[in-house]
Amino acid sequence: MKAGAIGGANGMARDAADRLGEEGRRAYENLSAQGERSLKAIGRQVEEQPLMSLLLAFALGFVGSRLLSR
Numbered sequence: 429m430k431a432g433a434i435g436g437a438n439g440m441a442r443d444a445a446d447r448l449g450e451e452g453r454r455a456y457e458n459l460s461a462q463g464e465r466s467l468k469a470i471g472r473q474v475e476e477q478p479l480m481s482l483l484l485a486f487a488l489g490f491v492g493s494r495l496l497s498r
Contacts, residue, residue, distance in 0.1 A: 474481040
């Protein structure tokens with residue numbers, strides 16, 4: 429009786445771990461695909477407006493350096 433209960437609990441824990449692993453894999457794939465789409469969109473934006481992109485990068489670097497110097 430006791431061994432059957434332990435075996436059942438082990439099986440349930442294994443199933444839960446498998447489901448959790450699968451959900452983590454799907455979340456990683458979704459985030460990876462979203463990151464690739466964002467990277468392509470940023471690349472297009474830089475190609476379309478290089479001067480604006482350069483000014484924005486400079487401004488972000490300037491603000492970041494000010495925040496980190498404190």
